[in-house]
Amino acid sequence: MDRPSRSAGTVRPGGRTARVRAAVLEATQDALVEHGFHALSMDQIAARAGVGKTTVYRRWGTPAGLVTDLMNELANQSAPHSDTGGIEGDLRANALMVLEAINDPRLGATFQAVIAAATGDEEAARALRTFYRRRIDEWAAVVDLAVARGELPPGTDGKELIKAVSAPLYYRLVVTREPVTREAALASVDRALAAARAGAFVAETV
Amino acid sequence: MDRPSRSAGTVRPGGRTARVRAAVLEATQDALVEHGFHALSMDQIAARAGVGKTTVYRRWGTPAGLVTDLMNELANQSAPHSDTGGIEGDLRANALMVLEAINDPRLGATFQAVIAAATGDEEAARALRTFYRRRIDEWAAVVDLAVARGELPPGTDGKELIKAVSAPLYYRLVVTREPVTREAALASVDRALAAARAGAFVAETV
Numbered sequence: 001m002d003r004p005s006r007s008a009g010t011v012r013p014g015g016r017t018a019r020v021r022a023a024v025l026e027a028t029q030d031a032l033v034e035h036g037f038h039a040l041s042m043d044q045i046a047a048r049a050g051v052g053k054t055t056v057y058r059r060w061g062t063p064a065g066l067v068t069d070l071m072n073e074l075a076n077q078s079a080p081h082s083d084t085g086g087i088e089g090d091l092r093a094n095a096l097m098v099l100e101a102i103n104d105p106r107l108g109a110t111f112q113a114v115i116a117a118a119t120g121d122e123e124a125a126r127a128l129r130t131f132y133r134r135r136i137d138e139w140a141a142v143v144d145l146a147v148a149r150g151e152l153p154p155g156t157d158g159k160e161l162i163k164a165v166s167a168p169l170y171y172r173l174v175v176t177r178e179p180v181t182r183e184a185a186l187a188s189v190d191r192a193l194a195a196a197r198a199g200a201f202v203a204e205t206v
Numbered sequence: 207m208d209r210p211s212r213s214a215g216t217v218r219p220g221g222r223t224a225r226v227r228a229a230v231l232e233a234t235q236d237a238l239v240e241h242g243f244h245a246l247s248m249d250q251i252a253a254r255a256g257v258g259k260t261t262v263y264r265r266w267g268t269p270a271g272l273v274t275d276l277m278n279e280l281a282n283q284s285a286p287h288s289d290t291g292g293i294e295g296d297l298r299a300n301a302l303m304v305l306e307a308i309n310d311p312r313l314g315a316t317f318q319a320v321i322a323a324a325t326g327d328e329e330a331a332r333a334l335r336t337f338y339r340r341r342i343d344e345w346a347a348v349v350d351l352a353v354a355r356g357e358l359p360p361g362t363d364g365k366e367l368i369k370a371v372s373a374p375l376y377y378r379l380v381v382t383r384e385p386v387t388r389e390a391a392l393a394s395v396d397r398a399l400a401a402a403r404a405g406a407f408v409a410e411t412v
Contacts, residue, residue, distance in 0.1 A: 036325070036326045038244045112325040113325065113326075115321075115322070115325065115380055115381060116321070116322035116323075116325040116326065117322075118380070118383060119242070119318040119319065119321065119322040119380065120242045120319075120322065125383045126383075128381070128382075128383055129382060129383040129384070132381060132382045133382070136382070160393070163374065163377065163382065164374060164397060166377065166381075167373040167374040167376075167377035167381075168369065168370060168373040170373075170376075170377050170380075170381050171369065171372065171373035171376050171377060174321055174324070174325065174376075174380060174381075175321060175334070175338060175372075175373075175376050175380075176334075176335060176338045176339070176342070176369065177324060177331045177332075177334055177335040178335070187366070187406075190401075190406050191370060191398075191401040191406040191407065192397075192401070194400065194401040194404040194405075194406040195396075195397040195398070195400040195401040195404075195406075197404075198400040198401075198403075198404060199400075200393075200396050200397040200400040200401075201397065
């Protein structure tokens with residue numbers, strides 16, 4: 001399997017510092033999934049990870065600090081963009097990856113917990129923003145490749161197009177609370193692509 | 207001004223029961239905006255509203271029960287769909303209404319608090335789902351009118367098109383945590399409409 005791990009606990013082995021970090025991030029993700037951000041306790045994370053409290057406080061500071069490091073690790077472990085040779089294939093690969101992540105019990109619950117945390121905590125909001133910025137930047141490259149191949153109009157905004165593919169899926173997940181299905185993911189690609197081909201993602205001032 | 211009130215506390219006056227409800231919903235919204243769903247306490251709501259605890263427990267049962275009634279009231283007070291005579295005007299009216307609601311300090315914070323609550327509470331999730339279903343159903347009518355006028359292809363799915371206008375705005379609000387701007391709202395209309403005109407919102411089996 002070449003898909004990324006669904007858990008931050010499988011961070012690459014290294015020295016003791018890396019092992020401590022892996023255990024702490026795994027415990028953080030467990031706690032987020034089970035009880036949400038509001039119940040996150042530094043002491044419980046330390047106990048769960050089998051690591052001294054002092055280490056956890058010194059290295060991560062706050063629950064939001066733990067969440068920030070977790071989101072960084074999840075971004076590090078995420079798959080690079082596809083390169084199927086066509087924009088439809090690449091956007092489908094993107095939508096299906098988002099679909100899989102959202103519907104993965106552990107990863108989906110992690111995202112939802114951090115989305116909830118971000119509504120009331122500026123540091124969690126920053127962690128969320130950084131995570132999605134990294135993922136969007138990574139996948140925007142497939143749009144640039146499509147423009148270079150002549151598949152999409154010059155000036156098409158890759159970041160906006162990648163966001164347009166994901167937006168309806170997250171909207172269903174956290175706003176309308178509808179099932180996020182494969183049909184919804186593929187329809188999102190068809191709609192975003194139709195708009196892109198019509199030039200609706202070309203920046204006003206190129 | 208014919209825009210809907212931004213606060214559930216301005217529910218129409220009536221008898222004592224209606225006044226109690228207005229006071230309790232106002233206190234619920236205050237508490238949600240200030241401290242979020244996790245800090246919602248029935249006793250504090252009662253005290254804040256100047257209403258007996260027994261009444262609050264008997265009538266609303268749980269914090270999620272309060273949130274459900276608040277969301278019902280906010281849906282009742284929301285504006286009916288526009289009828290500008292053209293689909294572009296109607297979708298712009300919809301997007302600008304969503305924009306205004308999201309950026310209204312009190313209403314936007316209320317939505318974010320309930321979105322956060324829904325990630326961990328099934329009753330809050332149901333309240334959220336019902337609220338958006340009502341709003342989407344209301345505005346889907348403008349798409350049916352456009353199809354009848356010949357502006358959009360027969361079989362265009364009104365609910366999906368209305369959701370496609372809102373999705374990028376909520377995605378910015380709670381996922382990528384970017385500013386939700388007038389430009390983003392108008393771009394969302396342009397993109398959804400381009401896709402709709404290309405037939406990308408026609409249900410597979412009409």
